[in-house]
Amino acid sequence: MKRGRKIFTDTRGRATRRQVLKTGAAAALTAPFLNASLAKAQNDDFDVIVIGAGIAGLAAARRLQDLGYAVVVLEATSAVGGRIRTDWSLGAPFEVGAGWIHKPDGNPVSKMADEIDAPTYVTSDESYQVFAQGGAAVPRSEINSKYRDLMRLYKRVDDTFDNDQSLSEAIRRVSQDSLQDPVLRWMMSAYTEFSTGGPIEKLSAYYFDEDDEYDGADVILTKGYDQIPKSLADGLDVRFDTVVEAIEYEEGDGAAVYTSTGTFESYFVICTVPLGVLKKGAISFDPPLPKAHQKSINEIGFGSVTKLALKFDRPFWPEDIQYLGYMSEPKGRWNYFLNYRTFSPENILLGVSVGDYPFVAEAMSDPDMIADCMGALRAMFGEDIPEPTGHLVTRWSEDPHTFGAYSYSAVGNTPADFDRFAKPVANTILFAGEHATFDFHGTTHGAYLTGLVAANLIEDELAE
Ligand SMILES: Cc1cc2nc3c(=O)[nH]c(=O)nc-3n(C[C@H](O)[C@H](O)[C@H](O)COP(=O)(O)OP(=O)(O)OC[C@H]3O[C@@H](n4cnc5c(N)ncnc54)[C@H](O)[C@@H]3O)c2cc1C
Missing domain, CATH: 3.90.660.10 (Polyamine Oxidase; Chain A, domain 2)
Known part of the structure; x- marks a missing residue:
C-alpha cells in the first residue's frame, strides 16, 4: 500500500482480522451498537466500509451492523437512496429513478414496503x-x-x-x-x-x-419509493458528501479507502457504486482489479432512461x-x-x-x-x-455518480459476467449493486439481494 499505513499485522502485535472480528462479533451479542461507535472513535478504522448508500449498500450495511460489525457507509451525495429518489416538488411523487416494484409477490422490496406500511397502488x-x-x-x-x-x-x-x-x-x-x-x-x-x-x-x-x-402486477409506492432506503438507513453511520477516489487493498491486510474528505480503513470493503462509475474508472484500485472483473466492468451494457x-x-x-x-x-x-x-x-x-x-x-x-x-x-x-x-x-447519463440508468446484457455478455461481481477480490473487496446479479439485474430487488449476499459472505466465510 503506497499511500496508507498497513492496517494491522501480527508482527506489530495487533490482532489478526479473524481475532478482531470474532471479538467484535462476540461483543456485539451484548452491545452491538457500542461496538460500532467504539470503532468509529478509533481513527476511523472499521470492520467494513460500504461504498454507496443505494439500496445494495444499505442492505449490506444494515445486515452487518445488526450482526455486530463496525460499519460505515461512504456516500458521494447528500442523501441515501442512489437510484431510488423521490421528488415531491410537483405535488405528487416523481420517481427520479426506480418507479415500480416489479412483480411484488415474493419480492423482498415489497416485503420491506409491507413492513413499513408503505401504501402501494397496483398498476x-x-x-x-x-x-x-x-x-x-x-x-x-x-x-x-x-x-x-x-x-x-x-x-x-x-x-x-x-x-x-x-x-x-x-x-x-x-x-x-x-x-x-x-x-x-x-x-x-x-x-x-x-x-x-x-x-x-x-x-x-x-x-x-x-x-x-x-x-x-407491478406496484407504485404512492408515498414515495424513497421510504424504502430511508427506512433501511435508520441508525446506520452514513458519511454524506464523501466521494471515494481510490482503494488500496491487500489480502489479509484490509483496505485503505481514499475519499474527498479523508482516508478510511477497514478489513473489508463492499463497493456498490453503479457500473457506470466503475466504467469511467472514477475509483482507482491498487492493485488493479483482476482481469475478469475488469472485463465485466468494460463489457456489461449500461444504458440510460x-x-x-x-x-x-x-x-x-x-x-x-x-x-x-x-x-x-x-x-x-x-x-x-x-x-x-x-x-x-x-x-x-x-x-x-x-x-x-x-x-x-x-x-x-x-x-x-x-x-x-x-x-x-x-x-x-x-x-x-x-x-x-x-x-x-432526469439526466442519468450525465449524473457523475451513476453515468447511466441500469445494466443490460450486451452482445457477448453471459450471466457469468454479472455474477462474477459476487466473487470477492483478495478476500477483501466485495462488489454489490444491481449489476452484480444476472438473475435480477437492473432492479431494486436485485440490488438489495446482492447487498445481502456480500454481507453474508463476510459473515459466513471471510471473517471466519
Ligand atoms: C430511470 C430509472 C428507472 C428505474 N426503474 C426501476 C423500476 O421501476 N423498478 C426497479 O426495480 N428498478 C428500477 N430501476 C433500477 C434501480 O433503481 C436500481 O437497480 C437500484 O436502485 C440500484 O441500486 P444500487 O444500490 O445498486 O445502486 P445505486 O442506487 O446507484 O447506489 C449507488 C450509490 O453509490 C454512490 N456513489 C457513486 N459513486 C460514488 C463514489 N465515488 N463514492 C461514494 N459513493 C458513490 C451513488 O451516489 C449512489 O448513492 C430504475 C433505475 C433508473 C435509473
Whole structure:
C-alpha cells in the first residue's frame, strides 16, 4: 500500500482480522451498537466500509451492523437512496429513478414496503391506449395480435442462432420486415428497450430476456419509493458528501479507502457504486482489479432512461387510462407515458425515452426537451393542448455518480459476467449493486439481494 499505513499485522502485535472480528462479533451479542461507535472513535478504522448508500449498500450495511460489525457507509451525495429518489416538488411523487416494484409477490422490496406500511397502488398493464405516429388510436385487437407476433419473433430468435449477435440483427435475419412494422417496432422499444435499459441494436439476442422475475402486477409506492432506503438507513453511520477516489487493498491486510474528505480503513470493503462509475474508472484500485472483473466492468451494457414529468392545469388525455403509448420516431423518443390521474389528483403525464434516445434527449436543454416531448403529445392529442405549468426531468447519463440508468446484457455478455461481481477480490473487496446479479439485474430487488449476499459472505466465510 503506497499511500496508507498497513492496517494491522501480527508482527506489530495487533490482532489478526479473524481475532478482531470474532471479538467484535462476540461483543456485539451484548452491545452491538457500542461496538460500532467504539470503532468509529478509533481513527476511523472499521470492520467494513460500504461504498454507496443505494439500496445494495444499505442492505449490506444494515445486515452487518445488526450482526455486530463496525460499519460505515461512504456516500458521494447528500442523501441515501442512489437510484431510488423521490421528488415531491410537483405535488405528487416523481420517481427520479426506480418507479415500480416489479412483480411484488415474493419480492423482498415489497416485503420491506409491507413492513413499513408503505401504501402501494397496483398498476394495470391492461389499461393502455397506443397512438400511431400520425395520432390515430390503434385498436387493442391489433396491439394484442402484434404482441403475440412479437413473442413468436423472440422465440424464433431464441431457437435459430448458435452465436450471439444484437437483438436487432437477429430479428432482421429471421424476419426482415419486422423492424419496419410500426407496431412491432414500438413494442421492441417501449417494452424491451424500457425494461432492459438498452437499445435493441446493442442487446444480446441470447440473453436480453433470460433474467428472472417474481410474480404479480407491478406496484407504485404512492408515498414515495424513497421510504424504502430511508427506512433501511435508520441508525446506520452514513458519511454524506464523501466521494471515494481510490482503494488500496491487500489480502489479509484490509483496505485503505481514499475519499474527498479523508482516508478510511477497514478489513473489508463492499463497493456498490453503479457500473457506470466503475466504467469511467472514477475509483482507482491498487492493485488493479483482476482481469475478469475488469472485463465485466468494460463489457456489461449500461444504458440510460430519461423521464420527463409534465404538469398541466387540466387533463387533455383520457383520465382513467394508465399508460399511453406513442409510436414515435426516432425509436425510443417519448414513446410511453404514465398517467398520474389514475393514482393521484395531479394532472401529470410522465414521459419516458428509452434505447438510444436518452443520450439525445439528455443533451437537450430543459425547454428543448419539453418542446420535443410536447411534439409527441401534440401528435397524440392535437395542436391545441396547453403548455405545461411545471416539469421535472432526469439526466442519468450525465449524473457523475451513476453515468447511466441500469445494466443490460450486451452482445457477448453471459450471466457469468454479472455474477462474477459476487466473487470477492483478495478476500477483501466485495462488489454489490444491481449489476452484480444476472438473475435480477437492473432492479431494486436485485440490488438489495446482492447487498445481502456480500454481507453474508463476510459473515459466513471471510471473517471466519
Ligand atoms: C430511470 C430509472 C428507472 C428505474 N426503474 C426501476 C423500476 O421501476 N423498478 C426497479 O426495480 N428498478 C428500477 N430501476 C433500477 C434501480 O433503481 C436500481 O437497480 C437500484 O436502485 C440500484 O441500486 P444500487 O444500490 O445498486 O445502486 P445505486 O442506487 O446507484 O447506489 C449507488 C450509490 O453509490 C454512490 N456513489 C457513486 N459513486 C460514488 C463514489 N465515488 N463514492 C461514494 N459513493 C458513490 C451513488 O451516489 C449512489 O448513492 C430504475 C433505475 C433508473 C435509473
